Amino acid sequence: MTSTAYTPPFSRNDPSPLAQWFWTVDRALLSAALVLMSLGVALSFASSPAAILADESITDPFHYSWRMIVWASAGGGIMLTVSLFSPRGVRRLAVLGLLGAIVVMAALPFIGDEVKGAARWVNLGPFSLQPSEFVKPCLIIFAAWMFAEGQKGQGVPGVSIAFGFWALVVGLLLIQPDIGQTLLITTTFMCVFFMAGVPLKWMAVLAAAAAGGVVSLYFMFGHMRDRLSRFTNPETTDTHQIDRASDAIRAGGLFGRGVGEGVMKRHVPDLHTDFIYSVAAEEFGLVLSLTIISLYAFIVIRGMRRAMKLNDPFEQTAAAGLFILIGLQACINCAVNLNLIPTKGMTLPFISYGGSSMLAMGLTMGLALALTRRRPGAYEPGASLSRPRRRILP
Template sequence: MVSRVERGPVADWMRTADRWLIGSFVALMVIGLVMALAASPAVAERLNLSTFHFVDRQALMLVPTAALMIATSFLSPRHMRRAALVAFILSFALIILALMFGAEVKGARRWIFGLQPSEFIKPAFVVLGAWAFTEGGRKGPTAIPAKILSFVLLPLAIVPLILEPDFGQTMLVAIVWTALFFLAGLHWFWVVAVGGVGMAGGFAVFKLSPHVHERVLRFLDPDSTGGLVDTFQVDTALQSILSGGWFGRGPGEGVYKRILPDAHTDFVFAVTGEEFGMIACMALIAFFAFIVLRALTLAARNPDPFCRLAAGGLTVMFGVQSWINMAVNLRAMPAKGMTLPFISYGGSSLLALGLGMGFLIAATRKRPAADLEHPGPPDE
């Protein structure tokens, strides 16, 4: 504990940052390392790598991830906007470079310089969107440009994602933007209208993209296109969870992870079900729900409109991404290539989550009324 009379950045941070959120994120990192020990050795051996190749890399990436999260959580609202603007510009530029020069992996160009920039554009997009909606809700000379910016940000973020293509991240960004739209207090008519546009866009993608069209049809009816290739992973993941029963086979005793290609990344939840049982899966779901509810409660109590909206949007992003990953593992959705936050293996995903959750901790910090500032432009 730090005395209230002691001043300084660290002392102020320790008094104002929410310990439950910080502790929860650290706990998720530890759980992710444990699950890497359970799921990744089979994948590493299949790829002729050292047994603990992915475990070692996961452990190494946790250090900069935790450092980035803590460093970002020190930011003031104004510096959050500046950092988000820089991250958005850099991520956008790297996505364009990936489209032009990146290596094609599984039919998509998402990687450049060993990074997946689409992961980093998400938290930056949420913070900038929160600023635009907050500023657009005010009266004054900046209101109209800010409203326009809030609508320009969405296509600016999702068009490069569609070109990669990365429809999972596109869907997530669109859902978060709609949530920001709703949280900003706009009329239900416009919320329904945006939802209608989103449904129309999804139908257009289904009709115009052969990849999406075939994947959805095979998910709904595996025999409709004559093959089970596209549903192999989700089918195997569900069987993995069911085979674990209530209490699981035991640590390291999983069988399906030996044939599941992405057992350590997108389908680590299935390995959890097989080795630790349905009770562990439900406990993990409850833990994610606690984080979401805690963050939403802190956001609702925040007197600053920008911080309230940014915290709400970041929480929705975290919660929806978690839900999509678990739904895919339970065969409730087609595969999306989306990681389970802090649990799945992946350097870019971990670093981007460190950035995003650092923004969330910064936005939910307790600040005296005198410290609340007008949410001006990011470069103000």
């Protein structure tokens, strides 16, 4: 028998842009994201037949599966295309995306479709766009850029500009209202601010302000109080959604019921979007559940390690912020499915059904891959994770 060695598709001496991309992009991170997208498509075939029962106008049992293939293909294409960008191209795309998303979000009270009491989507015929999904990575990159500019001491009020845009985005989210996205964006924004070198005393002040903001939101929004009440007093309120999801996860056991054999999933509302994790757990068991969590952990840990070794302050904080964003959203979705936190209505990155979510996650990962590519001078020789912190405030 003869063994055939792996032959790379490009030579290291090939000067073409694709060849340079292939040898500089983190192929392990790229592969992990593509595996998660593939799992999302596979799980859509398990969830679609049960999901269409809630809509009598749909007759094709795999309606959501075919659409998921389209969204995953488009999201993968965006990820690969954006990963070709230079850091300057990343900044330009983020600024344009941020401004565009803000304009659309500001128009949502007038042109948006209201679903379950929230106007978060713009109807574009066969596709509904949720601009808040795209504003997240763009705001994080813009904030990292402004923090880096503020460090240069050239009179640019980077911190003030970044916080001004964060406040604008949060205000537009609260108008919709979308508390989950507000908390996710704020947490990630504060992480980026911390990594940019803010003193700990400022972080303590910001943490206290954030706690006060959460308390204010509790009294301002009735649906937030209702969700917290259902979580803290499940015996006195209707917890049908999370109860059915918990039943599905328990029914899966170690190896699951088998492909297409899930029974409890038929009673889980939004099983193909917010609760796709419970479908995976019932049909494929704890093994696949831990595999999915491990893939997210791999993306975050490896991505953070690469980000923290970058020389440029902007590239370092922007890339780290994007990986934190992916990890936090995955943690929130899994925690909701496991009934560890109140329901948030947040998708599982790369896996949940949804055009806006899949396209935005493709954009987020593409931006992170672009920033962490190996370019001349991008990484310190023998760089380690223990680097002196930079200060951006006196």
